[in-house]
Amino acid sequence: MARIQIRLATVLTLAGLAGLNLVASGVKAADKPELNKGAQIYCFMRSNGNDHSVSWEASYALVKRQGNSVFKTSPEHAAVMITEAVVNDPGSYPDCGRYLGDLFGASGGSAKLPQDQPKTKSSSSGSSSNTYGDQRYSY
Numbered sequence: 001m002a003r004i005q006i007r008l009a010t011v012l013t014l015a016g017l018a019g020l021n022l023v024a025s026g027v028k029a030a031d032k033p034e035l036n037k038g039a040q041i042y043c044f045m046r047s048n049g050n051d052h053s054v055s056w057e058a059s060y061a062l063v064k065r066q067g068n069s070v071f072k073t074s075p076e077h078a079a080v081m082i083t084e085a086v087v088n089d090p091g092s093y094p095d096c097g098r099y100l101g102d103l104f105g106a107s108g109g110s111a112k113l114p115q116d117q118p119k120t121k122s123s124s125s126g127s128s129s130n131t132y133g134d135q136r137y138s139y
Contacts, residue, residue: 038063038078039085042103043096052102079103 038059045055063078073081083100086093 036085036089037066039082039093039096042082043086043093043099046099046102047095052099055099056103 041062042055042059045058046052059082060075060078063081064073067073083103086096086100090097
């Protein structure tokens with residue numbers, strides 16, 4: 001009986017250590033190359049004339065599929081990670097800062113306005129390109 005308890009304790013300890021290894025691997029998110037690639041894809045596509053939704057789908061697909069975590073990266077977290085990558089290395093993503101607001105619900109047309117024109121709200125709700133409502137990203 002004592003041997004079974006010792007073996008069970010050993011197996012549970014090893015399983016716990018393996019679980020800690022999985023958790024610790026997800027902690028260093030800034031060092032993961034897929035996050036920088038997500039920012040590169042988003043910024044490249046936006047700077048070449050693509051709208052937010054197309055650029056977002058491409059960059060989020062890369063972040064979501066190339067992550068080696070047990071859990072899928074949420075859309076909100078991916079948006080934050082892309083923003084962090086751009087803010088931490090703005091020289092690698094020229095003029096991408098003006099598109100980051102679109103990741104967090106700004107109007108899709110905000111980046112297309114000239115800098116000397118103030119942004120005005122549209123009076124007709126039907127012409128708005130933001131159809132996401134309160135929950136911008138869905139799985």
